[in-house]
Amino acid sequence: MEQKVSPEFIQTSLAASLTLGFQSGSFHRNAKLKGLNLLLHYEEGCLGKCHFCGLSRSRREGRKGKTFIRVDWPLYPLEEIIERTKGKDQIHRVCISMVTHPKALEDTLYVIQRLRRETDLPISVLISPTLIQRDDSLVAMKKAGADRVGIAIDAATPQLFDQLRGKGVGGPHRWNHYWDVTQMAVSVFGRFYVGIHLIVGLGETEKEMVDAIQQGQERGAYTHLFSFFPEMGSPMEKHSSPPLDQYRRIQLARWIINESLGSAGRMKFAENGRLIDFGMDVESLIQTGEPFMTSGCPGRNGKVACNRPYGNERPSAPIRNFPFMPEAEDIEEIKKQLE
Numbered sequence: 001m002e003q004k005v006s007p008e009f010i011q012t013s014l015a016a017s018l019t020l021g022f023q024s025g026s027f028h029r030n031a032k033l034k035g036l037n038l039l040l041h042y043e044e045g046c047l048g049k050c051h052f053c054g055l056s057r058s059r060r061e062g063r064k065g066k067t068f069i070r071v072d073w074p075l076y077p078l079e080e081i082i083e084r085t086k087g088k089d090q091i092h093r094v095c096i097s098m099v100t101h102p103k104a105l106e107d108t109l110y111v112i113q114r115l116r117r118e119t120d121l122p123i124s125v126l127i128s129p130t131l132i133q134r135d136d137s138l139v140a141m142k143k144a145g146a147d148r149v150g151i152a153i154d155a156a157t158p159q160l161f162d163q164l165r166g167k168g169v170g171g172p173h174r175w176n177h178y179w180d181v182t183q184m185a186v187s188v189f190g191r192f193y194v195g196i197h198l199i200v201g202l203g204e205t206e207k208e209m210v211d212a213i214q215q216g217q218e219r220g221a222y223t224h225l226f227s228f229f230p231e232m233g234s235p236m237e238k239h240s241s242p243p244l245d246q247y248r249r250i251q252l253a254r255w256i257i258n259e260s261l262g263s264a265g266r267m268k269f270a271e272n273g274r275l276i277d278f279g280m281d282v283e284s285l286i287q288t289g290e291p292f293m294t295s296g297c298p299g300r301n302g303k304v305a306c307n308r309p310y311g312n313e314r315p316s317a318p319i320r321n322f323p324f325m326p327e328a329e330d331i332e333e334i335k336k337q338l339e
C-alpha cells in the first residue's frame with residue numbers, strides 16, 4: 001500500500017483543517033486563523049527526542065495519534081491543500097514546519113516551490129537546524145520562495161536545552177548549533193526576517209527567559225513565545241503550565257525588547273529571577289492589549305499572520321496568546337493576572 005508521506009502528503013493544524021473546510025466547526029470566540037501551518041510527515045516521525053514535544057520519538061502515542069503544540073494535525077494531500085488555499089482571503093501567510101528527518105530538507109524545498117508557484121502567499125519555514133550545516137540550504141529555501149524562517153530554540157538556557165533536547169535525552173540537537181544557525185539565517189534572510197520560538201515554563205527563571213529574548217534581539221531575531229502545555233504521553237505530561245502571572249510578565253518583557261522600547265539590561269529581577277521592574281511604565285502598554293497577542297511572522301499588511309488560535313491552552317482556560325485583539329474585559333482580566 002502506498003504510504004501517505006511528505007511531500008505528497010502534509011499535515012495541517014486543526015485550525016487550518018477547519019479553515020480549509022476539511023472539517024467543520026469554528027473556534028471559541030470566533031477566532032480566525034490567518035497563518036496556515038503545515039507540518040512534514042514521515043512514517044518514522046521526527047528523529048528528535050525532545051522531552052516536551054508531542055512529536056518526540058520518546059512519546060507514547062495516544063488514541064488519536066500525535067498532537068503538537070496541543071492540537072491534532074490531520075494529514076491531507078498537498079495538492080488538495082493548495083487547491084483549497086487559493087482564493088482564501090482570510091489566510092495571510094503559510095508556514096512549513098520541517099521535522100528532523102533525512103528527507104525533510106529536500107521535501108521542504110519542493111513544498112516551498114509548489115506554494116510559491118500556485119499561491120500568492122508569503123512563505124515561512126520553521127527550520128530544523130540539526131539538518132542544516134551550511135548556509136546553502138538556507139539560500140536554496142530563499143531562492144525557492146521563502147521570505148522568513150523560524151527556529152524553535154524552545155528552551156531558554158544551554159543547560160535546559162541540553163537536558164530536554166540534547167544529550168540529556170539522547171537527542172541530536174545542540175544549543176550552540178541552534179544559535180549558529182540563527183546567525184546564519186539572519187545573514188541569508190536579513191535582520192528580523194528570522195524569529196526564534198521560546199517556550200515559557202520549561203524550568204527557566206524569568207530572568208533567564210528575558211535574557212534569551214534579548215540575545216535573539218541582539219542577533220536580529222524576534223521572539224515568538226509559547227506557554228508550555230503538557231502533551232499527554234510525553235515525558236513531561238505531569239509538568240504544569242507556567243503560572244499566568246509569569247507568562248504575562250514575559251509577554252510584556254518580550255514586547256518591550258522586540259519593539260525596542262527597552263532592554264533586559266534595564267529590567268530588574270528578584271533574587272529568584274522573578275521580573276520585578278520593566279525599566280519603564282507599563283500601564284499604557286497593558287492597556288493596548290497588544291503585548292498579549294500571539295507573536296509570529298507577519299502577513300502582507302505587516303500584522304501578525306501566524307496567530308495559532310488555542311495552541312497553548314484549552315479553549316475553556318484563560319487565553320495565553322490572544323489570536324485577536326483583547327477586548328476591554330480581557331484587559332481587565334490580564335491586569336488581575338499580573339497583580
Ligand code: SF4
Pocket residue numbers: 035037093094095096124125126149150151195197224295296297306
Ligand atoms: S511564527 Fe509562525 S509562521 Fe513564523 S516560523 Fe513560527 S510557526 Fe512559522
